Amino acid sequence: MFKKILVAGTLALSLGAGCLPAKNAETPDRATARATILTVAKAVSIADQACATYATANHDAATAKKCADAYDLARPSLVGAEAAVDGWSDATAGNLACLSADAISALEQFAGIFLGAQLALPTTVVDALHLADTLHQLCVN
């Protein structure tokens, strides 16, 4: 089922990209890779903000530190993956999942922290974790 969703998502992003002005045209693979990176980045941002809100409200510096460490793992990974997409090649296409490995690991850390704090995981993070799971399998394979 998720493969169908991923294919549909890819198609949707391609269709969406097709609606944009010509100057923004990228190949569907490249546009999808870029959108995937931005989606994971958005999920990290939302998780970080939710964690900061929780930590501040509960005077919980230890949880804030755990989330900040996960963020510091994700950010350079995503910046690196984005740079690889900027200089797109066939090798990039094959390695995207592995280039984002630290970001995926960070998202999983966020999920663990939220679970430990009995916090509901934001829906964007849940969506990104599904995506991350597929990416992780692509990297392993």
Next chain:
Amino acid sequence: MDDQQEQTVFDGIGIAISVLSVLIKAYPQFADWIRDLIDGKIDPISVRVADILPEESASRKAQHDLGG
């Protein structure tokens, strides 16, 4: 493009729309993303990771504010 190819494309678009419809209902965040993309509010090329993720996280700022 011959008739058979046209039919294949037509069928493919129909299936894609059906799957997208399910996807948009199941994943509200995805629906928002697609809507913003089509409306031109999101430009996947001009938006950068650094725009979404500043160097210092909100969590790190909270940690420092809490004296951790």
